Amino acid sequence: MAGNSFGHLFKITTFGESHGKAIGVIIDGCPPNISIDEAFIQSELDKRKPGQSKITTQRKESDTAQILSGVFEGKSTGTPIAILIPNEDQRSKDYSHIADKYRPSHADYTYQQKYGIRDYRGGGRSSARETAARVAAGAIAKLYLESQGIEIFAHVSAVGTLEAPNLDTTDLSSLLEIRESNIARCADPATANEMIALIDSIRKAGDTIGGKISTVVRGVPVGLGEPVFDKLHADLGKAMLSINAVHGFEYGSGFSGSEMRGSEHNDIFVKAEDQVRTRTNFSGGIQGGISNGMDIMFRTAFKPVATIMRDQETLNKAGDSTTISGKGRHDPCVVSRAIIIVEAMTALVLADHLLRFKAYR
Amino acid sequence: MAGNSFGHLFKITTFGESHGKAIGVIIDGCPPNISIDEAFIQSELDKRKPGQSKITTQRKESDTAQILSGVFEGKSTGTPIAILIPNEDQRSKDYSHIADKYRPSHADYTYQQKYGIRDYRGGGRSSARETAARVAAGAIAKLYLESQGIEIFAHVSAVGTLEAPNLDTTDLSSLLEIRESNIARCADPATANEMIALIDSIRKAGDTIGGKISTVVRGVPVGLGEPVFDKLHADLGKAMLSINAVHGFEYGSGFSGSEMRGSEHNDIFVKAEDQVRTRTNFSGGIQGGISNGMDIMFRTAFKPVATIMRDQETLNKAGDSTTISGKGRHDPCVVSRAIIIVEAMTALVLADHLLRFKAYR
C-alpha cells in the first residue's frame, strides 16, 4: 500500500534513494528455468545510464547490477531474484540550496508535506534514479517474454513539436538498429538529426523540453488482460504514468480516435494466412481490455524536465519567498534515455499478464 | 487476479452480465458511520441510465439499486456494503445475429478466445452495463469524500473535433448546474447546443462519434498518492482506462505539455492567503505522484461507439467472412452518460488513497 511494488504474479519491489548506499529491486514470481543473461541486464542498464551522449546529463554513473539471489547455475530458480545497484556518485555535495527550498515542479514540497521528513540529496526517492531498478527488473521480464516469443520496441517519436513520421513497423529489428545508431533514439534517421540539433540548442539555452515515446509489442497471444478493471491497456497506462515526468498515455487511435466516427474507426476482422486479423488497428491490439493478437501500440507523453539552468522564484520550508538557482548536471530532454524505462515497464506488465493468463487456462 | 476488483482499502468488486439476472457490487472498506443517502445513489444511477434523452440510446432500464448489507439505521457499519441492481430488460430477444459473429471493435472475439465460452447476449460481461455497478459504488465513495471536504466535477469538453473553450472553474456548483441543464452535459452552454446538434446528425446517419471528458477535483489535502508506482495520477489513469471505450488519459498539461519547455512549464510556488499554491497548474495538482493541494485536473478520451446502424464485413466463429447488421438501440456518443462513470471512478481512487494516507499518519 506504500506504493513500491508493481505487478501481481510477476511482482517487483524497488528500493533506494538517489544518494543512499544503493538502489535495487526484488523480482518475486519469475518462473523457474529462465536463462538469466547478466550481460543483457547490464546492456539494458547502459541504455538508461546518465552520461551517454552530449544530449543527456553529463553525470557519470556506471550502474553496475549485482544479482544476489534466485539464480543458480545461470537459471532462475523460482525464488526471489534480488538485484543490487550500488550508488557510486555519493560524494558529499553541498545540497544546502535544496535542503530548505522547494524546487518548482519537483516533488520536494509534496514529499516534505506527506512524510514530514525527506532525504533531499539529489531528490531522494523521487529521483528518476529509481528507474534503474525498474530497468534491471524489466530486463528479466524481457528474457522471460523472449522465451515466449514476445518482443517489445519503443522509440522517441517526438521532441517538443518535432514529430517523426509514422513508421513502417514490419521489421522491428531494423528499426531497433536505426534507433540505436543515433543518440536521440528515434527510428527515423532524418528526424533523429533534427531532434539532436533541437535538444542541443535547448541545452545551450539552459532550458529543457518534453517529448513522446511510441511503443510496439509483437507476438502477444490472444487473451491477455483481465476485464473489467485490469484491462491490458489500463495496466499499461498505469505502468507508463508511474514513470517520472509522464503526463499522458494513449493506445491505438488514442486522443485522435475521440475525433473519429464509428464507421471509420471500427477495425474489420479478416482472415490472413489462416489467422484472424483486423484490417486496421485503431484498437491498438486490445479489444474489451484483452489482447487480440495484433500489434499492441501506445504512446507516452513526457513533460519537460523540471530542473533548468536558470534562476526561479520559489518558497522555502518556512514559507518565505526565495530564489533557487539551476545547478548540477541534468538532462535537457529525458526521452532518449526513458525509452528503456518504457520498454521495461511494458515488459513487466506483459509478463504479469502472461502469468495471469496461464493461471486460468 | 481475474480483474473484477478495484482499489485496496476502499475496494469494490463488481459482478453481472448485460442480460443475466442482476448486476451489482460489494464495497469492502467503506469507513463506518458515513450517512448513506439512498436517494443520492439512485440520482447518480439516473444520470448514467439509458433512455434519458434523444441523444442517448432509447433502451429503457430503471437501474434501481437495493442495498443488501453494511448499512444500519442509515449509516455505514464498516462491514461490506452490497448493492444489487436487477436486470429488467431481460426479455428473450433474438441474439442469433451476434451469437456466432464477431462484431467489429467489440470484445466478442477476444472474450471467445480468452475464455472459450461467452454470454453473447447484449455483450455479456463486456457490456457497459457493468458500469452501473461502478456508479453505485462511486456514489458511496462520493458520500465519504464529501464528509472530508472533497468535491469532484466532470463535464463533456469535446465531441468529435468540437471542443468547449477552457472554463473558469472557480465556481464548480454553477458549472454543475449548467452541465445538468443540457443533455450534452457540457458546462459551456453554447458548445452544448452545437454538441447536441452534432450528435443528433450523427445518430440520424446511423453513425457514432467519440469525445472527451474533463475532470476537476477540489479539496484534496496535500499528500495523497503513493510513489513510486501508485502515483495518484497513475491510479487515476488506470481507473479511467478501465472504463469502456476510453483510449487516452492525460493530466495537467498532458500531451501538449510534452511540447513545452521547462521554463514555461514549471509551476512557481507562491503564498496565497497563508496557503502554499502554484502560480500555474501544469502539474494538474499532482507533483511526484502526490497531491499538492491545487485542483487535480485531467482529461479522458473516448473512442466512437463500435455499434453502428450499418452493415459491416466481419468473420463468424468458424472463421468465415460474413456481414453483420446494426440492430438495437445504441448510443451515438457515450460521453454525456459517461461523465458520471468518470466521476465515480475518480471518487473510488480518491477514497482509496485517502484511506492509505490516513493509515501512515
Place this chain on the structure above:
Amino acid sequence: MAGNSFGHLFKITTFGESHGKAIGVIIDGCPPNISIDEAFIQSELDKRKPGQSKITTQRKESDTAQILSGVFEGKSTGTPIAILIPNEDQRSKDYSHIADKYRPSHADYTYQQKYGIRDYRGGGRSSARETAARVAAGAIAKLYLESQGIEIFAHVSAVGTLEAPNLDTTDLSSLLEIRESNIARCADPATANEMIALIDSIRKAGDTIGGKISTVVRGVPVGLGEPVFDKLHADLGKAMLSINAVHGFEYGSGFSGSEMRGSEHNDIFVKAEDQVRTRTNFSGGIQGGISNGMDIMFRTAFKPVATIMRDQETLNKAGDSTTISGKGRHDPCVVSRAIIIVEAMTALVLADHLLRFKAYR
C-alpha cells in the same frame, strides 16, 4: 484490507449480516467451462443449515442459493459468479436484551469499539450465518477441484474429551457415507452414538461444548504452496482460524509432533508403484510448505459456543454491571454443522493454490 475477501487467484468476497436482507458472495477467478451443478451447491448448504437435527439449533432457515451471474448454459464463463442467499428469518424480534449489553465471549464489545456502530440483530456481521456464503463458494471450488481429481473429506473427530479412534482413511467414500449416516457427522459409528448422547445431555443442561474436526485431502499434485510465507499449511491454517469459534490448528503430527524426536518423526522416502511416497506421514502431506503428493491431513479445534441458556454477569454499553439471559435457539455444539465450512475453506485454499501453481508452470 477490510477483511472480507479470501484468496488471490480464486478469490471470494462475502457480504451480509445475520438479519439484513441477504448474505452472499462473489467468486472472482473461477476458471471458465466448469460445470456448475446448482443442486450440489444447495446440498452443501443443506449440510450447514440450522435445524437439521435434534443436536443442532432448531432455528429454521432454508438457505436457498441463487446464482446471479458468471454462469451461462450451465458452465462458468470466467466472469464473477455472484451467489445470493436471501435472509428469510427476518421477523422483527425483540433484540433489546443484546442491543446495549455485551454477551460474554461474543464479538459485541469488540465490534462496538472498533466500528463505533454495530448491527446487533442476531450478531450482525459476526454471526456464523456469514459462513453460508463460504459454503456456497466452497461448493464451486469443490466442483473445480473435482474436475482436477482432488477430493476433500472432513469429519467430527472429537466432542469435548470424547475422541474418535484413528480411522483407516483408505476409502474416503465409505467414510463419507458413514459420516452422513449419523447426525454427529463422525465417521466412526460407535463414537458417533456417544457424541450424540453427550451433546444431547449438554443441550438439556443449557450448556455448550467444543470439539475437533479432522480433514483429509487426497489427489493434490506435488508442488502446491508458495514458500516462504504462503506455505500451503500456513494458508490452510489461516483459512481454518478464520472460521467462527476456531481456536487451534495443527497439521501432520501437529502439537504431539513437538514432543517427538527427529529419528522417529522423519518421513522416509520410498518408491511404491512407481510413485515417490513417504513411509509415515508426520509431514501431513506438506514439506517445506509444498504438497508432496501424500494425503494432506490437519485438525481444527472449536471452542464451545458462547451462547448458553443460563444467566451470566456482564457489562452494558454504559459500562455498568448487568445480567444477560440466554435466549433463542442455539447450537449446543457446532462441529457437526461446521465440517462443511471446514471443507469449503479447504477447497478455497486448494483452488487458489492450484491456480497459482499453474501460473508458474
Place this chain on the structure above:
Amino acid sequence: MAGNSFGHLFKITTFGESHGKAIGVIIDGCPPNISIDEAFIQSELDKRKPGQSKITTQRKESDTAQILSGVFEGKSTGTPIAILIPNEDQRSKDYSHIADKYRPSHADYTYQQKYGIRDYRGGGRSSARETAARVAAGAIAKLYLESQGIEIFAHVSAVGTLEAPNLDTTDLSSLLEIRESNIARCADPATANEMIALIDSIRKAGDTIGGKISTVVRGVPVGLGEPVFDKLHADLGKAMLSINAVHGFEYGSGFSGSEMRGSEHNDIFVKAEDQVRTRTNFSGGIQGGISNGMDIMFRTAFKPVATIMRDQETLNKAGDSTTISGKGRHDPCVVSRAIIIVEAMTALVLADHLLRFKAYR
C-alpha cells in the same frame, strides 16, 4: 503470488538462499519519523544467529545487517527500508551428498518437483537462514510498535514433553530478563535447566527434538483485526505457520478449549480501574477476530529438526533407494533460537493491523 511477501500496509519481501551472496528484506510501509536504532536490529539478529551456545548449531555466522535505504538522519522516511545481510559462510563445501538425494522431511523433494531446479547448497531458499531477514524486519516493526505502547514477549514453554509451568505474566520485563539469562530461553529457571540437560543429551545421541513457544502481547488497543477473513488470530496463525518447522498454532484456550463447556469457557466482562476487562482470558485477547484489550496469548508447536546425525534410508533424484548420512552442524532443538522469529512475525502482524486500524478511523 510467489509467496515472498508478508503483510499489506506494513509489508515485507524477503530474498536470498542459504549459500548465495546475501539474504535480505525490503520493508515497504514503515511509517515515517520512527527512530531506527541499528544496534537494536543487530541485537535481535544476534539472538537468532547460529553458534550462540552449546545447545545450538556450532555454525558461525555473524549476520551483520546493513541498511541500504529508507532511513535518513536516523529516522525512517516513509520510503522502502532495504536491509542486506551478506552470507559469510559461503566456502565451497562439498554438497554432493545432498545434490541428488532427498533428505527425509526436508524440502529437497518438493522444491525439485515444484520448480524443476533447486539450489541445493545448504537447503537453498528452504533453509531457515531466510528467517534472519524476518528478524531484521521484525526489529523495525518492534520499534514502531514500541512507539505505540505495544510490547511482545515469547519464551520456550516446552521441549519435548518437558513443559514449563504456567507463568505469572504480570511483569514481562522480569520474565524477559530470566529468559535471556539461560540458553534455553525459558522464563522458568528450573525448567530451563532441565531443558538444557535434555537438549544436550539429545544432541549427544545425534538426534533432535521438538518444542513449543508461548507468546504474550500487551498494550494492543481494542479494535485490531479485520473480520471476517483477516481475523487477528488468523493472521497470527498464518504468520506462525509460515515459520520453518511449525506444525501447530493455538490461541487463548486453544486445543484444550475444545474440551471445555461454554459455562466455564465464557470470559465474563468486568470493570477494573475504569477499563473494560474480562475475568478470565480464554479468548486470548481476541473476540470475533478483533483485539479486546486483554493480553493476546498464543502458542506455537515446532516439530523436531529433520537433520539428524544418523544414517537414513531415502531416494535419489533418479528414484532409486539410497542412504543419506547426517553431516554438518545443526541444531538439536530450534526453539531457543526460534523465539526471536516468533516475536518478529508477531510484530509484523501487529504493525500491519495497527496501520489497517488507523486507515479506517
